[in-house]
Amino acid sequence: MIYTVTFNPALDYVVTVNHFTLGRVNRTVRENIFYGGKGINVSALLANLGYKSTALGFVAGFTGDEIERGVKELGFQSDFIKVGKGMSRINLKLKSDEESEINGMGPEITAGDVKVLFDKLSGLEQGDVLVLSGSIPACIDADIYERIMEMLDGRGIRIVVDAEKDLLLNVLKYHPFLIKPNNHELGQMFGVTVTTDEDIAAYAGKLQEMGAVNVLVSMAKDGAILVAEDGSIYRQGVARGTVKNSVGAGDSMVAGFIAGYLETGDYRYALKLGTACGGATAFSDGIGTRQDIMKLMETL
Template identity: 35%
Template sequence: MIYTCTMNPAIDLFTEFEHFEPHVVNRSVFEDYQANGKTINISFMLKKMGIENCATGFLGGFTGKYIEDELRRAGIDTDFVHIDGITRINTFIKAGEKEYKAVNRGPVIDEKAQDALIAKISGLEPEDLLFVSGSLPRGVNGTILKRISELSVKKGFRLVLDVSAKTLLDCLSDHPFLIKPSDEELAAWLDEDPTVFEDDVRLIDAAVQLLNKGAERVLVSRGEKGTMYLDRDRVLQTTAPRGEVVNTACAGDTLLGTFVGSLLQQKSIEDALIFATAAGSSTAFTAGLSDLKDVPELMQQVKLINDTEGVRKS
């Protein structure tokens, strides 16, 4: 079974106004509510690919119920730890050329709830795969990631990590199946200036450091520059399709979900990378998650570059 774990989910409220002024009542001309969270997005994308999965994490209050209802409506199984607090609502306001983003902290997660989540994860089996992505909620520190990575070794399940916390480096010795940093996150982990990664060779060298620390696979999201993939046998890059960018917030989640989903569907690494790059761009070109209908067309724009031989000779 495929599991996704979202510890700090949210309802994202997208609103649009003709004008947005202080001290007056501003009335929207558009609003949209979306169940959100990095791995919740992955659950939706896997389901769109026909891959059954189960979403877990922390949910609370009427907002948590809305998120769980949306997942179930999409045919996704749920097994959340229900908390006393209220799952957060984030608000994104567009008014003319200006955009405002109000991201809330969310509830405090106590140790009892954290232990309940760990207990659920401890029930996973060797044939299972777990995605853990996104920010950590209040009350939860990075050590929970290490607890999960140690469980992946003990129980034998595959672990996919997409987190900004530097604690991820402590998890690499447990050999996660795949990690997905952005180039900015990679720079922060290695105390590098992000601008140095404009040089592909420097970026490859940095990702190889993560492989040497224990990661089995590294997928680097680079926005409009495309995607880079590395394992112990190959270094691959893809260019990104061109289009009008509407919302980049969920593009990386789409990239990761569709890449791993494609591998689960027995696609080659190369084909999975091309498909996922196109899918991530498709999400960036729409207000919500991609429906995947335009992915075949976008795939025709994606160029695959094999850097493996060049790196071996350098």
């Protein structure tokens, strides 16, 4: 089974306003509500590819109820922990001449709530896949990724981590199956600027030396580079299309990579499918559909 963890899921209220102007009444020309959170995005894309997953995390209030209802419509199951105080976030994403975001705080998560999550995760078995992605709410200890991976260490669970700098660096000692920094994050980890494929492969290799099994580096319009566990280096160009939506593209790449690897055990294919999934989401208003993904696969 595949499990995803979203510590702070949200309803993303995405509005388009022509020429937004501060200090005036602005009217939307387009509105959408999406069920947000990096783990939820991964589960949604996996569902579009026909893979079952269970979404874990914390929800609260009427917005939490809506998130639970909505993910069922997206085609995957959830086992969220209902928190007593506060409500799940509503994030406002404004699309106009420039894109702006206002993100909500989320509920108050207690130590007892976190213990319930650990109890659920303790039931994972050999062969399961766990995706840990995104930032940590301020009310949760920043070392929670490490504590989860320490608990599961040595149990044959493939853990995927998609997080920034210290969150990522601190878990390498537990040998995550896959990490996915982008090229800028990769440079920040080592205090350098990476400009060439050779730079990226070299510093990705350093992350492997520190414990990562596979390192997937996304490079926006320049595609992606994978340094696989056997030292092989794979490069994949970007899918071609008109970008409509940047939200969830990286999560979709992660989901596609997982699905491709589970299907074939072939890293080159996994990278190709991950790229197609990321592109399908970027070229859509929401998470990429299987039809769009398969069309892009033919072009890569």
